[in-house]
Amino acid sequence: MKFNATNVRASASAADLIFEALREAIFTGEIRAGEHLRQDALADMFNTSRIPVREALSRLEQQGLVKTERYKGTTVTSLSVDEVREIFEFRALLEGEVIRYAVENMDDETIEKARRACDAFATETDSARYGELNRDFHYALYAKAERPYHLKIVSQALDRIESYLRAQLVLTDGMERARREHMGILNACSSRDADKAVALTRAHILGASESLIQFLQTRDSAK
Amino acid sequence: MKFNATNVRASASAADLIFEALREAIFTGEIRAGEHLRQDALADMFNTSRIPVREALSRLEQQGLVKTERYKGTTVTSLSVDEVREIFEFRALLEGEVIRYAVENMDDETIEKARRACDAFATETDSARYGELNRDFHYALYAKAERPYHLKIVSQALDRIESYLRAQLVLTDGMERARREHMGILNACSSRDADKAVALTRAHILGASESLIQFLQTRDSAK
DNA sequence: ATATTGTAGATTGTATCCAATTTTATGTTA
DNA sequence: TAACATAAAATTGGATACAATCTACAATAT
Structure with missing residues (x-):
């Protein structure tokens, strides 16, 4: 080190x-x-x-x-599979609510900003930068929620699982799916469809959770 | 000091x-x-x-x-009224979800434990102990959610506003209302009515929020 | 009188040293 | 050889001392 x-x-x-x-x-x-x-x-x-x-x-x-x-x-510290699952459930709940608030206040400038972050995420090839660019995209939207406390707690939760997300992305190709899902969330926000944005955000997070848990289980059983 | x-x-x-x-x-x-x-x-x-x-x-x-x-x-640090409001919104979201998980796993032993905590809260006359006994009651139920991460974040949020809650209770009589609302939540859990337990928990928290914010505003405008 | 400069005090950040306890190595004995 | 006692090394928690910077006030020049 x-x-x-x-x-x-x-x-x-x-x-x-x-x-x-x-x-x-x-x-x-x-x-x-x-x-x-x-x-x-x-x-x-x-x-x-x-x-x-x-x-x-x-x-x-x-x-x-x-x-x-x-x-x-x-x-x-390491997280058990149950702990990882719980943190993703927590994120789905919290980020779903945050995106709902964000759609309430959404404006075109924010949409543009998020679109640029989405493109940057989609075109980046270095998987090590996944976490940063993923946050850039989501936070670009979340900022409009105007809920600083909620966002701080979201950051805390992300920090807790960041190393697991990165370990997965070195070996798997979740970025393409993430890119598509980001586009969907962006479109829902753009059309001010709060319910859809919430549903897609929750699915985005819970899908990543399933994928990560499967990755962890196959990795650990391989040893 | x-x-x-x-x-x-x-x-x-x-x-x-x-x-x-x-x-x-x-x-x-x-x-x-x-x-x-x-x-x-x-x-x-x-x-x-x-x-x-x-x-x-x-x-x-x-x-x-x-x-x-x-x-x-x-x-x-001090919290603005907006910050207090946001933390209560956050609590309503999170504790609502936690009580839903708790009802899923509810058993009679937990109900009895919560009932004792509820009684202890109702009979306590020292308002300084409000916070502690209030937590005892809610956590007795929340424990059954089996979501340690969620509970840790709930504790964090409660800590953030604890001083404001205590300042209010020295001067106002929210304890009687809290006692009644606790009974309602307990009954909903006892009858395994998750939706009702969630709704009552959210109302309990958001009602306390309104009451506290009003208290803060009158106190600050009085100066 | 006002603005500016300098100096002393206050306050946090860091380095070095000591204390307390666990872990590991070593030696002794059956 | 194995078990046990003892000493040495490793490791964190805390105390003391020093460094860096801000603040307040006074002194001085204009």
Whole structure:
């Protein structure tokens, strides 16, 4: 595991940088579930003391991405299939409601913005950027819901499963289906059909869930 | 602001204790919105160094209860009326879904447990304990939903508005209405009527929201 | 009188060191 | 060889000390 300082913002504290670097490393799978993270090893990697490392780990722990036990260390948490399923159910409920609010306030400018994000998603070939571009599309629409608290909770839930989504996309071809489903959601929003947008959003999420769970089960039984 | 060590668990770290003490002090209103919390002052109060204080503040910040700015300090956050309204909308959505899952799995033992919690809520005269007993009742039912992630998010949302709920209950008499509504929800669960339980839960939450918002508006305009 | 500059205090962020406990390695004995 | 006791290493939690920056107030120049 290595880190460079190219993608940092100068105004952020060391703890912020370490937090984001570790978070991204967990997302990409560079740090795998179950792996041990030792504070002084991380401090050496980032050329800091353990203090900002501890703060970063504390934040990750609160988001559920790692778990720390005194005298033992910090390990990256893994989700059971049931936990993954529950989080997708949660997303379907919440994002369905959010898209309903969004359609209420929808305007042409937002539609255009979402269309561009949809195109960017469709034309991107690097599956590692799936998560980012997927969020760009959905958030372009969700922004119009004007429900900042809801959106923060959506982000939390997405973070929790991001590493699993990326692991799947390296091996499977869900992007083509996602692209089609995005188009459908966009069209429903464009025609101000709230019920349809909700139904398609829920189906989009629950379909991804089934696909991911199947992927996890075949992967785990293969071992 | 003073703290004693009577309500501590021996196994918890200093950071845990400080976190819970500050959290409770925010809930009770002992620490008010806008108030500045300085690290070394807190360290003196708790007879520790600033290190565990910082960790406690970091956790509070991620829950949205405080906000820290470098060189300036930490202040307790306040919610606008719009933010309060949104969180109640969020709760209605989420807790409605949770009670639906719960009714699916409902059994008589859970009903009895919830009935006892309902009675305890109804007979308690100390309004300061409203929050705790209210949660006891709802969680007794929600536990049967078997959706730990959903419940964690419900808790987060409740924490965010707990101080506002308590401030209201010192001055108004929402407890009698809450008691009646709890009875209704309990009966709906007892008769396994999921739709009714959902509707009553949503109405319970949205009614409390209206009541609280009205309270906040009259209080703020009175100044 | 007003604007500007400088200085001291206040406040958070980080480094270094110490304490407490678990885990692992080592040695001893049956 | 196996079991057990003991010591050494590893690891996190916390205390103390230092660095960086903001704020407030005073001093000074215009």
